[in-house]
Amino acid sequence: MPLLTVRAIDALKPREQAFKVTLERGLQLRIAPDGVRTLLIRYTVKGGSDGERQYRLPQEYGEGAGQIRLAAACAEAARIRALAREGVDWPAQEEVRLRRVAAESEAAGRLEGLSLAQAVRDYVERKRRAKDGLALKARTRADYLAMVEPGRTMRSGKKFADGELYPLAHKLVSTITGKDIRKLHTDLRERSERQATYAMQVLRAVLRWHGVVITDNPLARDTAGRDRIVITTGSSEPAPIPPEQLGAWWNAAATAPSRVAADYYRFQLLTGCRGVEIHGHKRHGYPPIKVADLDLVGGKITLRDTKNRSDHKLLLSRQALEIVVRNATDKKADAALFPIVDARKTLAWINAKAGTSVQGHGLRDTFASIAEELVSGAALKKMMNHATGRDVTLGSYVGKSEAQLRQAWQTVADFIDAAAANPLDLAPQSRPPRRAAVRRPWRDRAVADRRPKLPLVPSGPR
Incomplete structure (x- = not known):
């Protein structure tokens, strides 16, 4: 039973300050100075840590249309408080539902007629x-x-x-x-x-x-x-130049008919750049490397707004700098360093002579495959211009100076030069005779210690 009757509630008059009257345990009536009467339900959720909570019924108290009567208000308060004793916060769930409905309604209106x-x-x-x-x-x-x-x-x-x-x-x-x-x-x-x-x-x-x-x-x-449709992360197998054919490819590129196109591919291999970062793309508005972009005194080139939306600094090795100087000589500042339209015929010629099948992006794969064994992982990531992403160590702690990165690029270039100076010839008839093995007991023991220990399997009947 309510503590107050409908007649007693109707007899309450507004005051200068809003005041509350308890109608039933957990149910209060708030009367504002302007006479508006709202109903407040107070409840405590079992297992909750926020203590007592308060929920205002959306309907105003009264007997008119759109209002809620005393008996209905008491029943609603009892329902909400009973759910709260079971650990269910119905008002909070209802608020989430109403927000979702409102958002869906707003989105539906915004998307009306949108293909x-x-x-x-x-x-x-x-x-x-x-x-x-x-x-x-x-x-x-x-x-x-x-x-x-x-x-x-x-x-x-x-x-x-x-x-x-x-x-x-x-x-x-x-x-x-x-x-x-x-x-x-x-x-x-x-x-x-x-x-x-x-x-x-x-x-x-x-x-x-x-x-x-x-x-x-x-x-x-x-x-x-x-x-659900499973969307897998895109990945592709790297296709670098095989190590045993690297020297042959480099030497073939040095004798290609088109000097500019060959220098473009050799420069890509020495720096690990993406092709579009070197020759640009008119349709998509990517500028090529121009003579004005070169810093021949500092031996570097800065590529602007690259794939990961950051600038990328190329610290040129001696070999890369030689190619740059040769192609920049007697050119205007706004001229492209490698004025090529389609260099694929030159690459096909190089591949045919070297016995390889590498494509443009494969030169970037080759650079990364070489550098992976010669420089640190942090240096390689900087050289490849890959974003650090969520790698806190590389993004916030590991710093690489220009001198360190230049040395890393130089190390890769020297490796390629060495491969060109001593290309591997794998033909059986041309292999040099094997030298007699030299006994090194200490080394033999160390190698034996690194060999995997295979389990002993009893042999069957012979």
């Missing part, structure tokens, strides 16, 4: 990286936009494949279903597993950025594992 193609274009233009506020790189923007475009048609009538997300490009994001995404992923896997993975990564990023909620979304974190 996936428009969503991708909006993402490309407005997306900024959280750590530094920088926009997406030009090549990344181009890749994403191409996914929602139809394939081009050549003059011969041949049509290229449509963009990976083109089947959903004109569909409203509010109408995309989990079934649509699964079908798209299945179709893309028939074209290429790598394309399917990349497309799903882009689609997931765009949907999250716009706040699109899709029921049974196979790209969502809260979807059951058996129903």
